[in-house]
Amino acid sequence: MSELCAVVLAAGEGKRMKSGKPKVMLEVLLKPMLGWVLDAARGAGVGDVCVVTGHLEEQVKAYLGSDAVTVTQHERKGTGHAVMMAKDFLEAHRGGRVLIACGDAPFLDTATITNALEQHIARGDAVTVISAELDDPFGYGRIIRTADGAVQAIVEQKEGTDEQLAVREVNSGAYWFDVDALLQVLDPGHLAASGITGEHYLTDAVAAVISIGRGAGAYTAATPDVVLGANNPVQLHELGEMARTRIISRHIASGIAIPCADGVLIGSDVEIGHDTVILPGTILKGSCTIGANCVIGPNAFIDSCTVGDGVTVNASYLCGVSVGDNETVGPFASLR
Structure with a gap:
């Protein structure tokens, strides 16, 4: 069993999203936000994962299948309370290290998780907060450090002094x-409910770790995007556009021709060989592999397929199939 595990918080309702889905199941570039977080954690070497579910949890469980265990947070009483729901999971992973992450943070990436872990181990801290530098930090908890760079406190917007803010x-x-340090501070004596909201906050667990004399550090991510989330449909759309543009740019830089990106959607798990041309209206999603020297599109939809070298796919639908080298598909074909 890997010494690295994760607890992913996915109980939120997201009322402002105006959707019949739980917030973490809303998609950013063809994949639920929860999927982005899980893939990033797995890429960093995380083994067992516990997802804390709540609102419309059956949808989350159906998506996860056997990929993670789940526990239910029946009452939404804060992030600290959500982690308390995973106490049995944590007990089974004593002696290890646990990543705590929000399931609606799609730009928390593998490199950031890995680099934060490396710092966590090197410094010997009991907790490492993943932080970011923002031009406009309004509304976020501020990381207050000591002179030697350790975390002294996390101060919320409504509680901070002018200097702290x-x-x-x-x-x-x-x-x-x-894990052992987290379990030590998860009891109500250390993680008391807020007198104002009645909720238990995970930031109080950081304060509790400091209070028992254990080390607390913060790793500053290379990009502020790790904090980005969506609180309404417009922001969700903006996240999708950011992801779409970045992935298209990455493929172009690797030798893929995308002469007109209008209507082109390429999922994060898609691999494309050199000198392939992607034409407008093409959608590539799922675990897709496209070979070299292909012409894909216009108006091709390819989901979870393996496409060989030198293939032309014109105005066709492909789902879960393999196409050999130098084949021509379409126009107007449907293969599944």
Whole structure:
């Protein structure tokens, strides 16, 4: 069993999203936000995963299948309370390290998780907060450090002094904890409910770790995008456009021709060989592999397929199939 595990918080309703889906199941570039987080964690070497579910949890469970265990947060009483629901999972992983992450943070990437873990181990801290530097940190918890760079406190917007609120380093909501230290501070004596909201906050667990004399650090992500989320449909669309543009740019830089990106959607799990041309209206999603020297499109939809070298796919639908080298598909074919 890997010494690395994860607890992913996915119980939120997201009322402002105006959807019949739980918030974490809303898609950014053809994949649920929860899927982005899980893939990033797996890429960093995380083994067992526990997902804390709540609102419309059956949809989340159906998506996960056997990929993760789930526990239910029946009442939404804060992030700390959500992690308490995973206590049995944590007990089974004593001696290891746990990533705590929000399931609606699609730009928390593998490199950031890995780099934060490396710092966590090197410093010997009991908790490492993944942080980011923002030009406008309003609304985020500020990371207050000691002179030697350790975390002294996480101060929320409504509680900070003018000096503290001038700090631009903010909490992303993702953490590495030593499992034993986290379990030590999860009891109500350390993680008391807020007198104002009645909720238990995970930031209080960081404060509790400090109070028992254990080390607390923060890893500042290379990009502030790790804190990005969506609180309404417009913001969700903006996240999708950011992801779409980045992935298209990455493929162009690797030798793929996309002469007109209008209507082109390429999922994060798609691999494309050199000198392939992607034409307008093409959608590539799922675990897709496209060979070299292909012409895909216009208006091709390819989902979870393996396409060989030198293939032409014109105005056709392909789902879960393999296409050999130098084949021509379409126009107007449907293969599944």
